[in-house]
Amino acid sequence: MSQLAAKGRAVKILVRPSAIIPEEISDNTGIEIIYGNINDFSTDRIGDILRDCDSVISCLGHNISLKGIFGKPHWLVYNAVRKLSDVLQKSEERKKLIVMSTTAYTDKVHGEQNTFRERIVFALLKVILPPHADNVKTGNYLLENIKRSEKIEWIVVRPDSLIDETSVSDYEIVPMKNRSPLFNPGKTSRINVAHFMCDLLLNDALWQTWKYKAPVIYNKR
Numbered sequence: 001m002s003q004l005a006a007k008g009r010a011v012k013i014l015v016r017p018s019a020i021i022p023e024e025i026s027d028n029t030g031i032e033i034i035y036g037n038i039n040d041f042s043t044d045r046i047g048d049i050l051r052d053c054d055s056v057i058s059c060l061g062h063n064i065s066l067k068g069i070f071g072k073p074h075w076l077v078y079n080a081v082r083k084l085s086d087v088l089q090k091s092e093e094r095k096k097l098i099v100m101s102t103t104a105y106t107d108k109v110h111g112e113q114n115t116f117r118e119r120i121v122f123a124l125l126k127v128i129l130p131p132h133a134d135n136v137k138t139g140n141y142l143l144e145n146i147k148r149s150e151k152i153e154w155i156v157v158r159p160d161s162l163i164d165e166t167s168v169s170d171y172e173i174v175p176m177k178n179r180s181p182l183f184n185p186g187k188t189s190r191i192n193v194a195h196f197m198c199d200l201l202l203n204d205a206l207w208q209t210w211k212y213k214a215p216v217i218y219n220k221r
Contacts, residue, residue, distance in 0.1 A: 060080050
């Protein structure tokens, strides 16, 4: 978000009440911070927040804890994206939506396939790991239900194993995963994901290349 603000774009961020915000964001006058749990927000409340926004980025995910992974709500990301989509569909102007997912999600709509071993493991994960099932349901909702909406242009961004880095590095964007997220995972820095998302919103040619798709982002080796 700070990268968008640095480009002169007004930014709103919705974060959990317990979130710790870095000073570079909390002190930035170009960023409005809203505290709350989107799962508890009505569509009317979300509509009020998004009224003057032309784009939405969802980086929502389950907390990495026993309660966050196995506790309710199991459909945290799906419910949020569903609410966002319902609100954006009612907008008078076309809006952009970016949803952060993972390479554990397989884009079958565009022909991506898993190996036999991957299919077995992913089938087990879908049963025993709620966040994985949540990501799958969210991706399928956009690719199979929203499709090419007249009111929403969307992109699902899929990083591989996320790591922290302090600066943007070289990365590559590919239409489908070219390595196994289970048996030969790559790495993707969070700051590179943010850089790509910002580029998508600021570079129309790049947006047109990837809209209605689920590109994969890897750090270059």
